[in-house]
Amino acid sequence: MNISVRRLLLTVIGAPAAAMSVWAVAVPVAGTALTVRTGAATQQVGPVAIVVASIVAGLAGWGLLAVLERFVSRPGRVWAIVALAVLALSLFGPVGSAVGAAATLVLILLHLVVGTVLVPGLARR
Numbered sequence: 001m002n003i004s005v006r007r008l009l010l011t012v013i014g015a016p017a018a019a020m021s022v023w024a025v026a027v028p029v030a031g032t033a034l035t036v037r038t039g040a041a042t043q044q045v046g047p048v049a050i051v052v053a054s055i056v057a058g059l060a061g062w063g064l065l066a067v068l069e070r071f072v073s074r075p076g077r078v079w080a081i082v083a084l085a086v087l088a089l090s091l092f093g094p095v096g097s098a099v100g101a102a103a104t105l106v107l108i109l110l111h112l113v114v115g116t117v118l119v120p121g122l123a124r125r
Helices: 003-029 047-071 075-090 092-097 101-123
Strands: 035-038 041-044
Touching: 003 047, 003 101, 035 092, 035 101, 047 075, 047 101, 075 092, 075 101, 092 101
Parallel strands: none
Antiparallel strands: 035 041
């Protein structure tokens, strides 16, 4: 495995690790209930959902970066612009579905932490 692939893999693994550190402080320590509305029902957002969503986001970003590297002259820059736009759009999810101000704040923070790891981590060449 070359250094570039190892770095990208560590970035994808680092995103859920960073998100879980936020979850560990917000939920078990601070007692925040991460509850979201799903239609007429509510659902708890747990560690499995956070890890899976972070890994899926990281792998999707890595895939997009691989495509950009084949077809775009400045893939890192294009990746950063697209990733920041997707991150901004993703913030509408917690704002529209979280139950309570604390849950909204923590879910937004989770999105930002994952984005903070993935955007620069995948953009670097």
